[in-house]
Amino acid sequence: MTVLEVAGVTRRYRRNQPPAVDAVSLSVARGEILALLGPSGSGKSTLLRLIAGFELPDAGSVAINGRVVAEPGFAVPPERRGVGIVFQDYALFPHLTVEGNVAFGLHALDRRRRRERVRSFLELVGLPALARRYPHELSGGQQQLVALARALAPAPAVLLLDEPFSNLDADLRGQMREDVEKILRETETTVIFVTHGQDEAFGIADRVGVLAHGRLEQLDTPETIYHRPATPFVAEFVGDARFVPGVVRAGGVVTDVGTFALDGDAPAGAEVDVMIRPDDVTFVPAADGAAVVVHRDFRGTETLYCLSLPGGRRLYASQPSWATAVVGDRVRVEIRLEHVVTFPRRP
């Protein structure tokens, strides 16, 4: 059952500039969690605001539960869309207690019903003991949970989360991610959340939409996004891909660094770029090796090497943290691709 339908939505802030959101279409099913992933300026926050009703589309439409809420010349105001939002800065009302914040959107209920509902949502997020506290008396994680309870209490058709974990300390982030996902799954909430961190997107979402320059580059499961990126941008943004030029021959794609079986059907002679990720690349020290280590980046759990190939091409290789090669070593490069992904050669 489709809850949210975004059809060809475009939003242009300035007439002579490219649109912030460019003809984006997507639909979200009931209970689904969708992540919008993209670098800053990719239009993901604008898309969120278009769904919420804080921005109006120049073209296209937004429908919630089959009812059009925005199209050019017509817009249902945000307060009547039934869209809940958890803001990046949580936006808790500082003059209201936790209880008051959660009750804020429940003005249609009578007092007794309201109190019951506030209690049940505070229990859901595990903070019933803090009902009388004010926002400034809470930790960042607690504030986030209150913001979540507040947004969920009026039973929104869709819940939007804007960079939900970016304001939390790194050590808190993992735990919060688990807690929030558990709550969202338990309540079977339909969710769209915006992030620029792929870990968050892959860890929580059923499907991930990758945005670049206002366009939806790909919308798929996390596995497909990673292994079968639809565009070079997605490949680069998700997993640090590099490209090696190659030519399609009968036996596969022939490149400087080896020949790879092709599982698509490209015409022989076609010029393509082959996607190579750091975890596809290994190397062994060899005095007669063609490549040279030019940079070593020790990261703790792994070590990222930058290798220079003959002709100046560079490749990255991730190695276990105990790898000992140092800058200047000659090495022989080995590449093993589970999925061979190629794109038409970029000019």
Added chain:
Amino acid sequence: MAAAAIAATVALPLVVVLASWRHPAGDVWLHLWRTQLVELVANTLLLAGGVGVGTLVLGAGLAWLVVAYEFPGRRLFEWALILPLAMPAYVIGFAFLALFDYAGPVQSTFRRLLGPGAGLPELRSGAGVVAMMTLVFYPYVYVLARVAFREHGGPALEVARSLGHSPARAFAAVILPLARPSLAAGVALAMMEALADFGTVSTFGYRTLTEAVYRVWTGMFDRVAATQIASVLLAVALGLLVLERALRGRRRFTGAERRTAVPRVALHGAPAAAAVAACAVVLALAFVLPVTELVVWALELGPEERASRGFAGLVGSTFLLAGASAVLVGILALVLAYARRLRPSRTSALAAQFSSMGYALPGAVIAVGVLAPVAWLDGVLATAAEWLLGERLGLVLTGSAAAVLFAYAVRFLAVGYQTTEAALARIPPSLDEAARSLGVTMRTALRRVHVPLMRGGILSALTLIWVETIKELPATLLLRPFGIKTLAIEVWERTSESLWAEAALPALAIVAVGLVPLLLVTRLEGGRR
């Protein structure tokens, strides 16, 4: 929409005053032109210029003294030097007249001691008026300059000194230019107050445009001529506004992020004594002396006499009128600020700026500009009443509280707007969106989110408007409702009859009220802009 409507209403008196030139110049005007206008304009410019220079020297000098030097009593002086702001110019004016006039105690003593030839320069002169106004308006410059010196002074001084400037040269070459926007704003405020002043110039018999508006209006009953004189005054005020914008300059001074305090130089011996003396003399002349005198007079008057003057009723009606003004202007300011937040369009920005201009307009100009539309509306009402009810209706609005409240709205909307807007700006926009996403309309959000969060700001706005209204004289005098008297009017009426002692108690009440916002100012530090 609401913002545009408010702006249009507030701009109406301005338009009326400017439009007065459509009428052919009346006889009075021609007469004025031939005999007085040159003198009036010259006097007015001289007054504004004199007050500008005086407040700049006194305000900036004292500010630098308390920021850059350490001397006995510095902390006390730093705070107390703001106090004269509580003193309306007409109050210090009559206090000085009573003390230093030819028949006053000071000059009499001089004559007794030094013979009949001894005396002081005549106080009822241009220089005298400039001196009075400088004494009470310098805090505008002082407050803003102190903040500017403190904020930019430290790092700039260090850099200048490291480049080989002496402290004195560094002050002239770096600190003053850095503080220029603040100094310009402060001087402009002081000069606007000088232009708007009616009480002092009339008590001192110094002829200015403001005073002429009143004289032509009430003495010759020539409203067209009064309006035309007002338009000349308006031109001077607007010229001042333009000058201030120009002096502020296009340069945006990016505040040095690292806040270094100005290193205070400790003074000892003679320089310390001189610094103390400078602060003490200014404070004594501008505040202690006049207040003491008012207290002495008020005590001399005796309790029965005080009671018989209906002082309580006077305070009551003044506070009531000021309260109505505060509530009305406060609401207008809130609507304007909130409209600006909801729709930050060019129109609303312009509306806000337009509405804020009233503060630069002298009360006499506003009064003259308010009366015409109010009288017109009265005419319409009367015609309508006659047609509908067959009854003759007198003037309903003219001479009612509505007219004077309209004038207050024009004059003090800027005060209310700036305070309200600053409070509103501190509320993050995501709270608005949070409220809406929870199913609350923007109108309800104002009540449930913004107003509770801005309570402090709204309260200070109301206080400031309330106090300004109590101190206001010319517009109140020209437009006051029949039978209503305020403290300011009582002071003016008594002093124009040279009944100093009887003016003392209401004057003290005004000063006491004027002290209230100073506590706010010291807390907010930003001053009134």
